[in-house]
């Protein structure tokens with residue numbers, strides 16, 4: 210870890226169980242390759258991961274088993290190390306490519322902005338040549354306008370020590386907000402393409418399906434079915450992401466999927482035993498494989514423990530160099546520069562909304578009234594709406610740095626508005642966004658599913674096994690009022706005093722997946738959107754308001770207006786300001802949190 214990073218923590222650990230073929234999995238790292246500087250339990254950096262992987266490969270070689278590394282996308286957006294440079298990713302692409310990865314695919318974040326798509330094509334794909342898979346993603350070449358595969362559709366290879374034949378695929382969920390120099394081919398179409406039908410007839414010993422896909426989304430289900438129909442006995446292992454959770458899903462005795470969290474908090478471990486090498490006698494392959502998983506907390510204490518090494522013997526020269534690349538990048542970007550001092554912790558979902566500890570209450574009550582200002586519209590009352598998914602991470606009490614700005618909200622969204630909307634129409638928008646029932650259930654228009662208004666942690670929690678016993682009547686993303694909130698998990702640490710709060714994952718294999726035994730944390734559902742009334746008359750309602758909203762929510766706002774009796778279209782939308790909301794929030798912090806810390 211970098212100098213100055215918080216010290217690793219000591220905690221009870223569960224061992225990794227090795228099999229014939231083993232995997233280390235990262236996903237949704239979102240630029241956190243420098244580790245979590247404010248959370249010791251996730252403070253190892255990408256250089257430490259390089260050292261870890263080198264030691265684990267040696268262990269695999271010594272045992273004559275195999276170890277493969279997987280990354281399932283969303284490597285960018287969400288941390289100063291990526292977002293603060295110009296161009297973005299000036300340091301992260303090189304840092305990331307120092308890890309030797311066997312199968313890597315694309316996430317939706319690599320596709321939001323056209324320049325990021327191009328960088329992925331020009332930098333990451335060549336960096337990972339044979340390993341980069343794009344089963345359902347095309348790139349539009351700028352020179353010719355031709356639509357070409359972003360990378361190879363699939364990969365067939367033999368493992369180093371066991372000689373197992375693998376067919377690997379790399380998918381993205383059916384994402385439709387991608388920049389127009391990329392084309393995401395829906396999974397249901399891809400699985401009918403000839404190359405895919407050929408791939409699943411290759412008769413490998415094991416299918417490795419990677420994807421920036423939530424484990425419980427329909428896309429993996431579709432892929433599973435079509436592979437299983439063609440291959441009754443072949444083990445299939447899925448590596449997913451996008452949902453920002455730790456999870457393992459059982460499709461059948463011979464097919465499991467793992468998701469390894471978010472923000473480089475977690476390194477996923479999956480091991481498989483009982484994979485039969487297919488000889489001429491195909492029926493020898495009918496025996497069931499066994500799958501084991503662990504979610505490794507990404508800190509030096511754990512990484513050293515799992516390798517059997519210590520402070521002195523753990524870092525490899527390569528790993529140290531990568532850690533130095535990270536430190537140099539952070540320094541060049543001045544990421545530790547403090548420009549405000551947060552007076553308290555502000556939580557996304559670890560505090561009830563509304564409450565004094567909720568980041569959304571802080572935004573709604575303190576920040577929005579100050580930043581949603583436009584001299585030319587100063588005399589018009591306004592309703593300002595933002596989706597809660599725009600906020601990506603908590604604010605910790607203490608130094609707020611350049612890095613924190615991008616950690617809290619990396620998006621380049623700006624504010625738009627529709628002027629002079631009758632108040633009795635405008636006031637219906639927010640209730641519809643938060644409790645629109647069928648309107649935003651994704652049935653009428655999948656792109657307008659309300660789950661895309663909240664952060665992935667929120668919507669995917671709704672489908673997690675640990676929620677089965679919760680008394681929630683509606684999915685988390687349709688919680689309409691604060692009164693409906695229930696803590697997710699009991700948050701009771703009294704049974705295991707001294708444990709650090711953290712993940713207590715329950716998945717299809719049970720409740721012993723986390724390598725570190727934690728005490729549970731309480732999480733609360735949050736609304737899809739929040740709204741602030743600004744410059745309203747002291748008495749009574751205004752006749753008309755400016756309806757101001759973060760540009761990301763525009764399609765939902767237009768639809769909600771239609772259902773509220775306001776016939777507006779994108780033609781009625783105007784630009785409120787040319788500053789990103791992230792910069793506005795940073796400006797507010799600069800002005801209001803000046804105290805030294």
Ligand SMILES: O=c1ccn([C@@H]2O[C@H](COP(=O)(O)O)[C@@H](O)[C@H]2O)c(=O)[nH]1
Nearest residue numbers: 451598599620660661662663664665761
């Ligand atoms: O401009 C944007 C883009 C995305 N969001 C929010 O992010 C999630 C998607 O998160 P992933 O990490 O890509 O899985 C989406 O549901 C939105 O809530 C945003 O607010 N603004």
